[in-house]
Amino acid sequence: MTQGSAPPADRLPYGGWREGDPVAARRWVALEHPLELESGRHLPGVRLAYQTWGRLDREGSNAVLVLHALTGDAHLTGPAAPGQAGPGWWEGVVGPGLALDTDRYFVVAPNVLGGCQGSTGPSSKGPDGSPWGSRFPRLTLRDTVRAETALADALGVSSWAAVIGGSMGGMRALEWSLIHPDRVRRALVMACPAATSAWQIAWAAPQLHAIRSDPHWLDGDYHDTGRVPSEGLGVARRIAHITYRGSRELDERFGRLPQEGEDLDDRGRYAVESYLDHQAGKLVRRFDAASYVLLTEAMNAHDVGRGRGGVATALKAMPERTIVAGVDTDHLYPLHQQEEIACHLPVPGRVRVIESAQGHDGFLTATDQVSALVEELLAR
Numbered sequence: 081m082t083q084g085s086a087p088p089a090d091r092l093p094y095g096g097w098r099e100g101d102p103v104a105a106r107r108w109v110a111l112e113h114p115l116e117l118e119s120g121r122h123l124p125g126v127r128l129a130y131q132t133w134g135r136l137d138r139e140g141s142n143a144v145l146v147l148h149a150l151t152g153d154a155h156l157t158g159p160a161a162p163g164q165a166g167p168g169w170w171e172g173v174v175g176p177g178l179a180l181d182t183d184r185y186f187v188v189a190p191n192v193l194g195g196c197q198g199s200t201g202p203s204s205k206g207p208d209g210s211p212w213g214s215r216f217p218r219l220t221l222r223d224t225v226r227a228e229t230a231l232a233d234a235l236g237v238s239s240w241a242a243v244i245g246g247s248m249g250g251m252r253a254l255e256w257s258l259i260h261p262d263r264v265r266r267a268l269v270m271a272c273p274a275a276t277s278a279w280q281i282a283w284a285a286p287q288l289h290a291i292r293s294d295p296h297w298l299d300g301d302y303h304d305t306g307r308v309p310s311e312g313l314g315v316a317r318r319i320a321h322i323t324y325r326g327s328r329e330l331d332e333r334f335g336r337l338p339q340e341g342e343d344l345d346d347r348g349r350y351a352v353e354s355y356l357d358h359q360a361g362k363l364v365r366r367f368d369a370a371s372y373v374l375l376t377e378a379m380n381a382h383d384v385g386r387g388r389g390g391v392a393t394a395l396k397a398m399p400e401r402t403i404v405a406g407v408d409t410d411h412l413y414p415l416h417q418q419e420e421i422a423c424h425l426p427v428p429g430r431v432r433v434i435e436s437a438q439g440h441d442g443f444l445t446a447t448d449q450v451s452a453l454v455e456e457l458l459a460r
């Protein structure tokens with residue numbers, strides 16, 4: 081296993097992974113051997129990008145793993161790297177004296193395998209030096225956990241004090257706990273299901289279709305062409321973003337208003353259309369379409385019960401100290417899915433409800449309530 085603090089030289093980052101990055105704790109780890117995937121295939125040359133905050137104690141017992149959502153990254157908090165847009169995605173939750181107190185805990189956030197923010201994914205160069213593109217193997221979320229097992233080993237973390245995640249991060253927190261029951265002491269699982277439902281696969285379908293219909297998609301082999309399937313990815317993000325937000329929220333924020341300075345009678349847009357255009361444009365600038373497809377398919381395949389005797393049996397192996405939370409207005413991953421998880425835990429409990437108008441994104445925006453959950457988890 082090799083490790084470093086500079087980005088892998090063969091990586092064209094979409095995020096902030098550049099030579100001379102001023103934040104010392106942005107690192108990567110390279111797996112020595114090809115990663116054996118759930119499919120039986122092997123993925124060579126795996127590198128995982130990650131960031132850390134705080135220090136690991138002598139016993140190696142104070143490490144907390146935070147797992148990001150679909151288009152997230154390893155940057156939880158702190159100054160952005162040069163060229164990287166914006167602060168971290170969990171500002172106010174992680175830091176000195178905050179709920180995830182970096183004076184006490186060693187916080188680790190990897191970029192998911194298959195992603196495009198520093199870790200190996202379809203846009204990385206394959207063994208022959210050209211981008212993986214369509215040759216990149218299908219992944220499951222279990223594969224992403226197996227890759228991170230090597231990261232935990234490299235960091236000297238024998239067991240995590242807690243594994244925390246929302247949405248895809250929550251699915252992966254479940255898988256971490258079930259693959260390594262001896263290495264996860266607590267879990268906080270937010271806004272995700274035990275198994276992806278028809279409703280969620282249905283919402284993903286037009287997104288995948290939009291990307292694959294883009295003339296620049298080229299069956300996933302576009303990385304060397306100088307063109308990217310930005311129209312398709314933009315449509316996918318618009319669809320996804322509607323599912324991430326509250327219906328009442330959008331009504332109250334935008335109503336039937338036209339976008340400022342635009343005339344609806346002269347091809348102008350409604351304000352909400354402009355908002356979705358903005359969200360699409362931001363994602364297209366920071367995310368790779370092939371990673372989006374790969375990870376969406378990995379989420380579609382998510383089922384903690386697969387090969388474990390079903391969901392109810394599988395969840396019995398979760399840590400006793402598990403908190404499950406959902407957002408009251410989340411119409412993508414509705415609360416009944418978190419209730420299902422909570423009722424099958426070894427210590428069945430009630431779901432913690434995050435009250436937020438902002439739908440699924442509540443686990444990102446309601447930082448005070450999320451902080452309270454993190455504090456409760458770590459106090460147990």
Ligand SMILES: CC(=O)SCCNC(=O)CCNC(=O)[C@H](O)C(C)(C)COP(=O)(O)OP(=O)(O)OC[C@H]1O[C@@H](n2cnc3c(N)ncnc32)[C@H](O)[C@@H]1OP(=O)(O)O
Pocket residue numbers: 148149150151152153169246249324339351352354355356358362438441444445
């Ligand atoms: C766990 C993870 O790692 S997930 C990764 C986190 N990041 C993302 O998901 C990126 C996508 N963004 C989001 O999902 C959300 O914006 C969040 C959750 C990050 C933040 O949500 P909020 O703070 O509620 O932001 P909101 O949805 O209101 O969007 C604000 C943006 O819309 C823009 N906007 C608002 N109204 C309009 C409009 N009528 N026309 C155009 N743009 C508009 C704002 O100017 C602002 O732009 P900026 O982000 O470039 O500054």
Ligand SMILES: N[C@@H](CCO)C(=O)O
Pocket residue numbers: 149150151152246247248324440441
């Ligand atoms: N806004 C989040 C929602 C997905 O859970 C993301 O883009 O990853």
